[in-house]
Amino acid sequence: MFFVDTLEFEGLGNRSYLAGGRSAAVVIDPPRDIDQVLAAATRRGVRIAYVAETHVHNDYVTGGLDLARISGARYLVPAEAAVSFARTPVADGDTVTVDEGLVLRAVATPGHTPHHTSYVLADAGSGVAAFTGGSLLIGTVGRPDLVEPRLTERLARAQYASAHRLADELADEVPVLPTHGFGSFCSSAQAEGDTTTIGAERRNNAAFTQDVDTFVAELLAGLEDVPAYYAHMGPANAAGPAPVDLTPPEPADAEQLARRLAAGEWVVDLRNRVAYAEGHLAGSFNFEGEGKLATYLAWLIPWGKPVTLLAETPGQLADAQRELARVGIDRPAAAATGAPESWLREGEKLRSFPRATFADLARAAAGQDLVVLDVRRDSERADGYVEGSLHIPIHELRGRVGEVPAGVVWVHCAGGMRAAIAASLLDAAGRDVVAVDDRFDAAAPAGLRLVLPGPGTDTAR
Structure with missing residues (x-):
C-alpha cells in the first residue's frame, strides 16, 4: 500500500x-x-x-x-x-x-x-x-x-x-x-x-x-x-534558508504610503487589473495577486528594494505574502488593505487609464499613427506581431521606458496580465497609456495587420 x-x-x-x-x-x-x-x-x-x-x-x-x-x-x-x-x-x-x-x-x-x-x-x-x-x-x-x-x-x-x-x-x-x-x-x-x-x-x-x-x-x-x-x-x-515568517506586515496609512513612494520604494497593488485601471494610487504598480505575482514581481523589482503591498482584503494580502516568501521576498515593508480611496491623503485623487481590446486598437489605428508596445517574450514575438509595433519584453521595460515614443501608448501582451503590469509602470512614469486586455489571437480578426514568420505580412482576415 x-x-x-x-x-x-x-x-x-x-x-x-x-x-x-x-x-x-x-x-x-x-x-x-x-x-x-x-x-x-x-x-x-x-x-x-x-x-x-x-x-x-x-x-x-x-x-x-x-x-x-x-x-x-x-x-x-x-x-x-x-x-x-x-x-x-x-x-x-x-x-x-x-x-x-x-x-x-x-x-x-x-x-x-x-x-x-x-x-x-x-x-x-x-x-x-x-x-x-x-x-x-x-x-x-x-x-x-x-x-x-x-x-x-x-x-x-x-x-x-x-x-x-x-x-x-x-x-x-x-x-x-x-x-x-x-x-x-x-x-x-x-x-x-x-x-x-x-x-x-x-x-x-x-x-x-x-x-x-x-x-x-x-x-x-x-x-x-x-x-x-x-x-x-x-x-x-x-x-540554508531561514524559517519563513508569515506574520502580517506593518500597516501603512496614506501618509506612510506617500512617504514610501517619495523615497522610491515599490508600492504594489495586488488587485485585479480591471479594478486597478479604474482607480489606483499614483505611482503604484499593478501585479495581480492571482496572476504570476512571485515570478514577475521578483523578476522586475530591484533585488532587496522594500516593497509595500496594497490589497482589497487581509486574505488577499496573506496569500501574496506567502507567494512572495517562496522566492525570497520575505517581509513586506508595510501593507494596506481596503478601498483605494483610503490610501489617499486629503486632496489627492486616484489615477486611472482605459482598457481596450484589439478591435478597439484597430479602430483607433485607422488613419493615424499610434504607439503600440508589445511586451511579450522574444519567442512569442517571433511567431507574429502587430505591424509597426515596438517590442520591449516586460522584464526590460523599467530600464527602457525612455525608448517609448511620445504619445498615448497602447500596450499589449498575449492575454492581458503583462500588459497590465507594463501599463502600470508607464503610468507611474507619467505616460498616457491604454492597456489592451485581450488575447493576441484576436488581433488579426480585429483587422490589424500582422507580420508573420517568413517573407511578407498577413492582412487580417
Whole structure:
C-alpha cells in the first residue's frame, strides 16, 4: 500500500510531492511555506521520515531544511551539491526505506544541474513512481543553462543521457512526477498535459524522438531569458534558508504610503487589473495577486528594494505574502488593505487609464499613427506581431521606458496580465497609456495587420 499526493504551486509553476505508506512518508522538493506539507501529512496520518531535494533549486527558496528540522526527518540532498548545512548526502544508487516494503532509490540525472538527482519509489521491489525534479518533464526537459554558461551544452547532453537512463531502467507504466514544467522558467518548455508516464515520454518527448545533436541544438536555440531573481535562489538554498515568517506586515496609512513612494520604494497593488485601471494610487504598480505575482514581481523589482503591498482584503494580502516568501521576498515593508480611496491623503485623487481590446486598437489605428508596445517574450514575438509595433519584453521595460515614443501608448501582451503590469509602470512614469486586455489571437480578426514568420505580412482576415 502506498500513496502519492501532489502539492501544486500554480504561481511558480511547480509541484512538490508527499509519498508514503501506512505510517511514514517522504517529501520531495518541498516549498518554502511548509505548513501545508505538514497539514497534508497530518491528513494522511503519517510521519515525515525523509525530506528529499532533487537539486539546489534556482527558481524558488526551499523549505526542506526547516521541514526536516521541525519533523525530525532525515534531509536527503545530492552529495555533489555544495551546501553549508548538515544533511544526509545521497549518491547514485543509494536507497532508504520509507515504510514497510516502500524503498526510495537515488538516480543520478545530471543536466538541469550537474548534481541533479531523481528518486524512484519502489513498492515490494517494483517501481511505482519516478520523481524527476528538473530532469525529465512532461513533454520536455529542464533547462541546462542556469548554472554556468560554459557548462550549458555539456549539461544539455547530460540531460539527454539522463532521460534515456530513466527510460532504460523503468517500465513504461511508471508515472513521471516532475517538480518543474507547469509555468516555471526552469523548464525548457511548458508541460504538454498534466500527467505522464515513462512510456508516454518515450513516444512524445524530443529527448527520445530526436538524435542527441538535434535535441541539443533545438534545446539551446529555444532557451529564453532567465528571471533576474534566479541569481539569488541558488545561493539562498545552498546557504540554508531561514524559517519563513508569515506574520502580517506593518500597516501603512496614506501618509506612510506617500512617504514610501517619495523615497522610491515599490508600492504594489495586488488587485485585479480591471479594478486597478479604474482607480489606483499614483505611482503604484499593478501585479495581480492571482496572476504570476512571485515570478514577475521578483523578476522586475530591484533585488532587496522594500516593497509595500496594497490589497482589497487581509486574505488577499496573506496569500501574496506567502507567494512572495517562496522566492525570497520575505517581509513586506508595510501593507494596506481596503478601498483605494483610503490610501489617499486629503486632496489627492486616484489615477486611472482605459482598457481596450484589439478591435478597439484597430479602430483607433485607422488613419493615424499610434504607439503600440508589445511586451511579450522574444519567442512569442517571433511567431507574429502587430505591424509597426515596438517590442520591449516586460522584464526590460523599467530600464527602457525612455525608448517609448511620445504619445498615448497602447500596450499589449498575449492575454492581458503583462500588459497590465507594463501599463502600470508607464503610468507611474507619467505616460498616457491604454492597456489592451485581450488575447493576441484576436488581433488579426480585429483587422490589424500582422507580420508573420517568413517573407511578407498577413492582412487580417
